[in-house]
Amino acid sequence: MAGPAQVPTLVYLVTGGCGFLGEHIVRMLLEREPRLRELRVFDLHLSSWLEELKTPGPVQVTAIQGDVTQAHEVAAAVAGSHVVIHTAGLVDVLGKASPKAIHKVNVQGTQNVIEACIQTGTQFLVYTSSMEVVGPNVKGHPFYRGNEDTPYEAVHRHPYPCSKALAEKLVLEANGRKVNGGLPLVTCALRPMGIYGEGHQIMRDFYNQGLRFGGRLFRAVPASVEHGRVYVGNVAWMHVLVARELEQRAALMGGQVYFCYDKSPYKSYEDFNMEFLGPCGLRLIGTHPLLPYWLLMLLATLNALLQWLLHPLVLYTPLLNPYTLAMANTTFTVSTNKAQRHFGYKPLFSWEESKARTIHWVQALEGSAW
Numbered sequence: 159m160a161g162p163a164q165v166p167t168l169v170y171l172v173t174g175g176c177g178f179l180g181e182h183i184v185r186m187l188l189e190r191e192p193r194l195r196e197l198r199v200f201d202l203h204l205s206s207w208l209e210e211l212k213t214p215g216p217v218q219v220t221a222i223q224g225d226v227t228q229a230h231e232v233a234a235a236v237a238g239s240h241v242v243i244h245t246a247g248l249v250d251v252l253g254k255a256s257p258k259a260i261h262k263v264n265v266q267g268t269q270n271v272i273e274a275c276i277q278t279g280t281q282f283l284v285y286t287s288s289m290e291v292v293g294p295n296v297k298g299h300p301f302y303r304g305n306e307d308t309p310y311e312a313v314h315r316h317p318y319p320c321s322k323a324l325a326e327k328l329v330l331e332a333n334g335r336k337v338n339g340g341l342p343l344v345t346c347a348l349r350p351m352g353i354y355g356e357g358h359q360i361m362r363d364f365y366n367q368g369l370r371f372g373g374r375l376f377r378a379v380p381a382s383v384e385h386g387r388v389y390v391g392n393v394a395w396m397h398v399l400v401a402r403e404l405e406q407r408a409a410l411m412g413g414q415v416y417f418c419y420d421k422s423p424y425k426s427y428e429d430f431n432m433e434f435l436g437p438c439g440l441r442l443i444g445t446h447p448l449l450p451y452w453l454l455m456l457l458a459t460l461n462a463l464l465q466w467l468l469h470p471l472v473l474y475t476p477l478l479n480p481y482t483l484a485m486a487n488t489t490f491t492v493s494t495n496k497a498q499r500h501f502g503y504k505p506l507f508s509w510e511e512s513k514a515r516t517i518h519w520v521q522a523l524e525g526s527a528w
């Protein structure tokens with residue numbers, strides 16, 4: 159809420175504001191950005207929950223149905239905004255979208271956002287990048303408690319990380335370009351670890367898979383492999399803070415990247431999911447992977463082959479493919495305080511609270527075993 163001395167003046171635009179992360183950013187801005195006058199929510203598909211936010215209140219919420227690949231639609235939405243949080247993206251590692259579509263949305267879409275800021279004189283751009291810009295790489299090298307300066311051979315082949323890496327580069331290189339009116343564009347990129355929390359589709363998929371197998375999930379990843387995770391509320395909070403601080407700390411923060419992290423424990427992907435699915439009645443079978451890695455890779459490759467064979471007829475997109483298996487089997491965790499040093503980030507939600515909120519959400523899912 160605005161204090162007595164604060165007159166809300168700022169206009170924010172959130173692209174992808176109806177997605178899993180986008181919704182949390184939108185709600186967080188409304189709760190915790192007192193200087194906000196108007197919040198523009200731009201998305202290809204507008205969600206029904208936006209309606210309740212559009213009712214008269216201290217902040218005008220404007221829903222804009224649009225496509226980031228359409229430069230004119232982006233420019234119209236950006237015009238007159240002070241800050242753009244560009245979180246729209248095509249997130250796909252299961253083969254639901256073509257490489258071309260992923261590139262178009264993630265790279266061309268980001269280029270359109272940058273050019274729109276330049277054309278319309280919008281000075282501050284926050285980009286949701288991804289840990290995937292760094293790794294895990296195709297060689298399966300571990301990244302153990304690394305930070306933004308840890309050397310790592312970032313080599314990608316999959317369309318999604320390739321597109322995020324290219325888009326991040328565009329955003330960082332645009333820092334300092336002159337926007338209409340002559341002021342410099344200030345950009346920075348946030349690289350979330352694997353996000354979890356209310357609304358997480360893959361968590362929902364694992365839960366439904368567990369229900370189909372009589373409440374059981376079967377271990378495929380050794381418990382010793384650590385996969386970094388971060389709660390969606392903390393990712394949203396980091397976006398709000400960066401957007402708020404970018405003006406005052408432009409010299410320090412402009413052109414920088416920040417991993418998005420919190421106090422979520424370092425665990426394997428499956429053991430971490432069990433923190434939520436366990437209390438909802440699911441069990442993870444096996445203390446070690448039930449099948450050897452080579453056999454899992456064979457099955458994953460068969461899945462990829464089936465996907466290719468079936469694609470003219472149906473979309474076959476199982477969770478297990480060579481890429482997801484390699485991702486889940488490679489340690490990738492961060493330990494950094496760069497965001498704290500540069501803009502005072504501290505997680506808003508403790509691990510206990512993040513866990514409780516996520517469990518509560520899983521329990522409320524349809525078909526719950528709870």
Ligand SMILES: NC(=O)C1=CN([C@@H]2O[C@H](COP(=O)(O)OP(=O)(O)OC[C@H]3O[C@@H](n4cnc5c(N)ncnc54)[C@H](O)[C@@H]3O)[C@@H](O)[C@H]2O)C=CC1
Pocket residue numbers: 173174175176177178179180200201202203224225226227245246247248249263267286287288289322349350351352353354
């Ligand atoms: N889910 C995760 O674990 C992580 C996600 N990220 C990044 O966070 C961002 C948000 O991801 P999620 O919320 O998980 O995905 P999501 O798929 O739930 O949200 C993406 C949103 O972008 C919108 N969108 C897609 N194409 C669009 C287009 N052409 N024009 C306008 N809007 C479009 C979608 O409709 C959707 O609402 C993405 O940029 C993603 O790369 C980064 C790290 C981890």
Ligand SMILES: C[C@@H](CO)CCC[C@@H](C)[C@H]1CC[C@H]2[C@@H]3[C@H](O)CC4=CC(=O)CC[C@]4(C)[C@H]3CC[C@]12C
Pocket residue numbers: 249251287288289290351352353360378379385427428477478481482483485486
């Ligand atoms: C082998 C399977 C048996 O249970 C487990 C498969 C799990 C995978 C579906 C996930 C493992 C790692 C995830 C990715 C990771 O958290 C990083 C990501 C960052 C992003 O920017 C987007 C999402 C994702 C690619 C995430 C997707 C799901 C996994 C591959």
